[in-house]
Amino acid sequence: MTKTAQAPNEPVLAIHGGAGTIYRASLTPEKERAYRVALAASLAAGQAVLVGGGTALDAVVAAVVSLEDCPLFNAGRGAVFTSDGRNELDASIMDGATRAAGAIAGVTRVRNPIRAARAVMERSRHVMLIGAGAEAFAEGQGLDMVEPGYFHTPERWAQLEAARASGRVELDHDGASRQAAGSDTKFGTVGAVARDRHGNLAAATSTGGVTNKQWGRVGDSPIIGAGTFADNATVAVSATGLGEAFMRACAAYEVAALVGYKGLSLDAAVTEVATVTVPRYGGKGGLIAVDAHGNVSMRFSTSGMYRGVVRGNGGPELAIH
Ligand code: ASP
Numbered sequence: 001m002t003k004t005a006q007a008p009n010e011p012v013l014a015i016h017g018g019a020g021t022i023y024r025a026s027l028t029p030e031k032e033r034a035y036r037v038a039l040a041a042s043l044a045a046g047q048a049v050l051v052g053g054g055t056a057l058d059a060v061v062a063a064v065v066s067l068e069d070c071p072l073f074n075a076g077r078g079a080v081f082t083s084d085g086r087n088e089l090d091a092s093i094m095d096g097a098t099r100a101a102g103a104i105a106g107v108t109r110v111r112n113p114i115r116a117a118r119a120v121m122e123r124s125r126h127v128m129l130i131g132a133g134a135e136a137f138a139e140g141q142g143l144d145m146v147e148p149g150y151f152h153t154p155e156r157w158a159q160l161e162a163a164r165a166s167g168r169v170e171l172d173h174d175g176a177s178r179q180a181a182g183s184d185t186k187f188g189t190v191g192a193v194a195r196d197r198h199g200n201l202a203a204a205t206s207t208g209g210v211t212n213k214q215w216g217r218v219g220d221s222p223i224i225g226a227g228t229f230a231d232n233a234t235v236a237v238s239a240t241g242l243g244e245a246f247m248r249a250c251a252a253y254e255v256a257a258l259v260g261y262k263g264l265s266l267d268a269a270v271t272e273v274a275t276v277t278v279p280r281y282g283g284k285g286g287l288i289a290v291d292a293h294g295n296v297s298m299r300f301s302t303s304g305m306y307r308g309v310v311r312g313n314g315g316p317e318l319a320i321h
Contacts, residue, residue, distance in 0.1 A: 010312040011050035012195050012294045015042050015063050017073050018188005019240045019286030022304030022320060032320065035072060035306055039318050042066040043310040046192060051313055056194035056202035056236070057095050057118075064091075064114040064204045067190035071153050073306075075190040076112060078153045079208025081160040082215045083169075087151035087208055090222035091117040092128075096201030096230035103128040103222040107135050108151075111144040114206045117222070119143065127224065151208070163212035170211045188306060189221055191228070191238025193290045201236035201290060203228045203252070210243065219243020225253035232292055234260040235269075240305070241278060241285010248281040249273065255289055266290075270297035 017039060046063035050056070068076025079087045091113035092103035102121025105128065110116045116138040120129050129137050139145050163170050189207035196202075205228045207221040220227035220243035227243070229252035230236035237252040246252075251273050258269035270289050278285060279301055286300025288307060298307045298319075308318040 009197050009199075010294060011056075011059070011197050012290055012296060012309065012311045013043060013046040013050060013059055013063060013192065014194070014288045014290055014296045014298060014309040015039065015046070015067070015190070015192045015307065016188070016238060016240055016286065016288045016298065017067060017190050017306030019284070019300040019302045019305035020188060021302060024321065027320070035320065036318050038067065038070045038072050039306060039308045040316045041070075042192070043308050043316040046194060047310045050194065050196055053197060056196040056200045057093070059194040059196065060093065060192040060202045060204035061114055061118055063192040063194075064190055064206050065112050068112050068114060068206055073190050074188050074208045075206040077151050078156065079151050080156050080211040082209075082217070083164070083212050084215050085160065086215060087148060088215065089113045089151070089206070089208055090218055091204070091206040092222040092224055092228040093117045093121060093204040094202065094224060094228050094230035094236070095121070096203070096232040096236050099231055101127050101224045101228075103224060104134040104138070105130045105218045105222045106216065107131070107138065108148050109135055109145050110138045111146045111150065114204050115143050116141075117204070128222065130218070156211075159211050169213055189240040191240060191288060193230070193236040193238050193288055195236070195290050195292065195294050199232065199292050201230045201232050201292060203230040203236040203238045205238045205240075207240075220246035220251065223247055225250050227252060229253050229256055231256055235266060235289045235291050237270075237287055237289040239285060239287045241300075241302070242283030245278050245281040245283020246285065249277045251278055251287065255287060259291070266295045267297040267299070270299045274299040275301045
């Protein structure tokens with residue numbers, strides 16, 4: 001899916017809800033509708049910010065919070081479980097205007113991890129906080145804290161049990177895991193990229209990581225340059241897929257480098273990273289990106305990626321396969 005901006009100052013927002021094996025056959029019309037409703041709600045939340053003259057930063061937070069609150073996705077409520085049966089959440093955000101960035105990893109009680117990442121960016125002297133320190137910081141900033149059970153969903157627990165039985169660490173949307181769990185549900189990490197009226201870019205990503213991950217494992221999503229990157233001079237990017245490969249590929253920054261140094265078009269850069277660079281390091285997944293001209297690219301090496309884009313006051317364009 002590649003889109004070009006129609007008007008120079010028209011704001012644009014793109015989101016993803018995870019890339020992976022999404023069997024057409026197992027996606028019932030009801031389920032597909034549920035995903036589409038959730039994706040549209042996320043786009044509407046971000047779009048309201050942008051058409052109201054708000055910033056790209058506020059828009060990506062609004063879009064990601066909406067997906068974190070939805071149990072269909074592997075972020076916030078509905079996140080996947082670690083091998084010891086906990087939800088450890090990661091998130092990051094970057095402001096393309098200043099390259100300010102914030103990230104948190106391994107939190108278990110912050111309702112909306114992306115808000116905590118933003119608080120780290122704007123209200124701490126640091127870029128990344130982890131675990132208990134990140135939680136204490138979030139609480140001190142007055143963010144919504146919840147009991148760990150808030151994140152628990154039966155579908156995710158079934159996925160953990162299946163992954164434990166097979167001894168595998170799995171992407172939440174991995175087909176084998178899904179089938180073994182006897183469930184055809186498919187969920188994913190979430191992310192958003194936006195360009196506002198002023199031409200500023202921002203990117204945000206939030207995840208529960210991968211099912212049956214060792215406790216303490218951190219993937220690409222909270223790593224600036226791997227799962228998230230934004231710079232007005234080039235692009236804003238959010239990634240989803242096997243974090244270890246995206247980290248080794250420095251995937252999000254690689255898109256910016258291909259555009260900035262090699263002169264590739266946005267879509268050529270995103271396509272190369274999604275289908276060549278990341279697979280070289282043993283992973284699959286997808287990336288969404290927007291540039292300062294309002295071009296959008298959403299590419300993946302898996303069979304599907306929940307995604308959507310909205311421009312100005314327009315209606316949402318949604319796609320899965
Ligand atoms: N990138 C995430 C991680 O490895 C997982 C995903 O995108 O589904 O933590």
